[in-house]
Amino acid sequence: MQQLRELYRRWRGEEPRQTEKLPAAGSNRCYYRLTDGYGQSVIGCVGTSREENHAFVTLARHFFSLSLPVPEVLAVDDDEMRYLQTDLGATSLFDALRQGRESGGRYNDQEVALLQNTIRLLPRMQFVGARGLDFSVCYPQPEFDTTTVMFDLNYFKYCYLKATGVDFHELRLEEDFRRMASDLTSEDGQAFLYRDFQARNVMLSPEPCFIDFQGGRRGPFYYDVSSFLWQASARYSDALRQQLIDTYYDEALHYVALPPRAEFNRRLRLFVLFRLMQVLGAYGFRGYFERKQHFIQSIPPALDNLRQLITDYSFPYPHLMDVLRQLTVKKLVVRVYSFSYKKGIPQDESGNGGGYVFDCRSTHNPGRYERYKQLTGLDEPVIRFLEDDGEILTFLQSVYALADAHVKRYLERGFTSLMFSFGCTGGQHRSVYSAQHLAEHIHQNFPSVEVRLCHREQGIAEVLK
Numbered sequence: 001m002q003q004l005r006e007l008y009r010r011w012r013g014e015e016p017r018q019t020e021k022l023p024a025a026g027s028n029r030c031y032y033r034l035t036d037g038y039g040q041s042v043i044g045c046v047g048t049s050r051e052e053n054h055a056f057v058t059l060a061r062h063f064f065s066l067s068l069p070v071p072e073v074l075a076v077d078d079d080e081m082r083y084l085q086t087d088l089g090a091t092s093l094f095d096a097l098r099q100g101r102e103s104g105g106r107y108n109d110q111e112v113a114l115l116q117n118t119i120r121l122l123p124r125m126q127f128v129g130a131r132g133l134d135f136s137v138c139y140p141q142p143e144f145d146t147t148t149v150m151f152d153l154n155y156f157k158y159c160y161l162k163a164t165g166v167d168f169h170e171l172r173l174e175e176d177f178r179r180m181a182s183d184l185t186s187e188d189g190q191a192f193l194y195r196d197f198q199a200r201n202v203m204l205s206p207e208p209c210f211i212d213f214q215g216g217r218r219g220p221f222y223y224d225v226s227s228f229l230w231q232a233s234a235r236y237s238d239a240l241r242q243q244l245i246d247t248y249y250d251e252a253l254h255y256v257a258l259p260p261r262a263e264f265n266r267r268l269r270l271f272v273l274f275r276l277m278q279v280l281g282a283y284g285f286r287g288y289f290e291r292k293q294h295f296i297q298s299i300p301p302a303l304d305n306l307r308q309l310i311t312d313y314s315f316p317y318p319h320l321m322d323v324l325r326q327l328t329v330k331k332l333v334v335r336v337y338s339f340s341y342k343k344g345i346p347q348d349e350s351g352n353g354g355g356y357v358f359d360c361r362s363t364h365n366p367g368r369y370e371r372y373k374q375l376t377g378l379d380e381p382v383i384r385f386l387e388d389d390g391e392i393l394t395f396l397q398s399v400y401a402l403a404d405a406h407v408k409r410y411l412e413r414g415f416t417s418l419m420f421s422f423g424c425t426g427g428q429h430r431s432v433y434s435a436q437h438l439a440e441h442i443h444q445n446f447p448s449v450e451v452r453l454c455h456r457e458q459g460i461a462e463v464l465k
Helices: 002-012 050-065 098-102 109-128 146-164 170-185 222-229 238-252 261-289 293-312 318-328 380-389 391-413 430-445
Strands: 018-021 030-035 041-046 073-076 082-086 191-193 202-204 208-210 217-219 333-340 356-359 417-424 450-455 460-463
Touching: 002 030, 002 041, 002 073, 002 082, 050 073, 050 082, 109 191, 109 208, 109 222, 109 238, 146 170, 146 261, 146 318, 170 261, 170 318, 222 238, 222 261, 238 261, 261 293, 293 318, 333 430, 356 391, 380 391, 380 430, 391 417, 391 430, 417 430, 430 450
Parallel strands: 333 417, 333 450, 356 417
Antiparallel strands: 018 030, 030 041, 041 082, 073 082, 191 217, 202 208, 450 460
16 A cells, blocks of 8 residues: 555655545455545556556556547556556446346436447447557467367356256366367457456446456457346346347447348357356356355346346257256255344345344353354354253244245245345354254255355355255
């Protein structure tokens, strides 16, 4: 932080009056808003990779010289671990689309206009941006090739597919992956492939401006279209998605020859399939392994997109399609939470309005005793205390009976989401013990049910294997 402030001082000639750390995103990079005494601000970035920072700075300067809608790089530290760029404001396209997204994909005219304005700029970024660009600076790869495709496909396999427990034949899946990689890399790859072109990386200042393109490389333009229009949480209707594809197609014709629309749409769907698998790999790693709840919540809508795609289109990868059909069969998901009443009852992310909430505060509280205060309901001393006392076991007998009956009925009716929450004073001992044991009980007695467990106040979230 102090080194970033020093970079600002050397650039501006004075210390910043205010420094505000911005919310973290998916990467390990840290962003700050530095403001002077007149209310004028810039954005400072502190990265963990010199190569990644060098890629962004070089790309940004190249794009800015071509009058593309990107931030201007104002200053860079000698070691390239920190830099300053123009402040594009605090409103992303993702923020501006909240109403449409939260209403299940019913976007109003203003939101549709924002989407059209954004995707209309994409061909300019891809084709003008590629002119004279030294792709060797791109990080971590200069181009979209078989190696990078296979990396992303295996990322999907190891970070998501294996975590789900779906059965597959390793060698047959590998054969389909290689065929798919060959098909993807046979497309013309002379454009700048943004790679992470999505609503969170578009700032409204007030017109759309692009950020976080440091992972870009030379590659086929279809990838960015699929990345933008099949974003998991967006829930675009088929009609709106096709309208935006047509907008992109008409604009791209000003820069490059395209196949007929029907062939364009067919080729695009192959990249949609690849992108959906790639993001599921990312969600699996960030959610299941790094335990970031936002990414776990993005998995169901991503699966909805994948389910619709493989229903509407056929692909020449037989074993992969069998695996994806298994993966996207709708099943009952039971979410079990522990929480502190002081911090409120957990929200139901399924949109069904909630489920059972059990109050554990009537049972004997280990938190009253000094030797248990730093422990949780997952620790053996607390477990022994609660089970020797016995109140929690009697409490859970009634819960198990109620839960069993409810899960059976939900399975019979084909429902897909059920929620149980356990609250206590601190969300640390009794509620954690109860949630853990109900989750394990359901997992053991109903093998077809996916059980997602979240100890909210402990920052623990997992899908039971």
